[in-house]
Amino acid sequence: MAISSSPFTGSTKPRAFHMADTCYPVVEEGVFELDVFTYTTMIRGFYKIDMIHSAFKVFDEMCYAPNSITYNTLIHRFCKNSDIEGAQRIFDRIVKVGGQSYKSDVVTYTTLIDGYSKKGEFCEALECMKEMVKQGCHSNVLIYNALIEGLCLGENVYEAMKMMTRMRLNGLEDNVTTNTGIMKGFCIVGKSEEAIMHLKKMDVVSVLSNGKDGQKIILRTTMSPGGQF
The missing domain is CATH 1.25.40 (Serine Threonine Protein Phosphatase 5, Tetratricopeptide repeat)
Structure with a gap:
């Protein structure tokens, strides 16, 4: 008779998943009856500790959709x-x-x-x-921010600006992450003055609240030639 409870659910610590990898053959023998949530927990845990082979083994052998x-x-x-x-x-x-x-x-x-x-x-x-x-x-802000960041990293900051406009026209409000990405994009292409102009339109306190990334952007813009507020 299968036992419905599982020793794998509830912990994603490396030690627990090394134990799970050892115990998984017991599952295959039918001692434990796993559900889709337990399988998914095991997959996520194995990925977190880079046990990719074990993660795919669990995925391939799932008894549920x-x-x-x-x-x-x-x-x-x-x-x-x-x-x-x-x-x-x-x-x-x-x-x-x-x-x-x-x-x-x-x-x-x-x-x-x-x-x-x-x-x-x-x-x-x-x-x-x-x-x-x-x-x-x-679409949501996360999607637009991903596109904007990618465009900026690819030195297409003006296309990123157009994407931000498109986001606003679709009724979504840009946030600190959006604007920090734009400022980073200007810095990447050597347009520090435009980054400063963009910063002036924003709430500096909000930019600083974006952690080290926001602080680096402000330092980079203010230390550049002509970077005076």
Whole structure:
């Protein structure tokens, strides 16, 4: 008779997951009866301690259909490792099984768009955004911030400014992260004076509240030639 409780749920500490890796064969023998949430917890935990092989072993051997958290965990891990192709493969799998147990949600699309943006693949990011809207998911500030940051890192700060305008026209309010990204973009292309002008339009206290990133931006702009308030 299977025992319904699981020794894996409730902890994501490395020691616990090394124990989980040791105990997993016991699960395969039917001593413990796991549900989709326990499988997902194990996958997330193995990823956190870089036990990638164990994470995929659990995923491949799941006795239940993966849910949104399972798929989003996999996509997030691929994107974090800059493996956007791997993330896209997981997304394609979601599309293939769509309508049965899971449909892509705003978290899925946000993670993919962020991954594409960080790699400078903006056409793919925008296509992903279009598909998201088509599927009934609405854009949010996180998505626009990901696009803006990616454009700025790719030295396309003026395109990033247009994206911020587009965000505002769609009824979303830019925040400290949005504007810090714009300022960083100006600094990257050597336009410190424009970064200062942008800063003057903002609440400096809010920028400083963005932590070390905001502080670095202010120092970089004020220490540049002509960088006087």
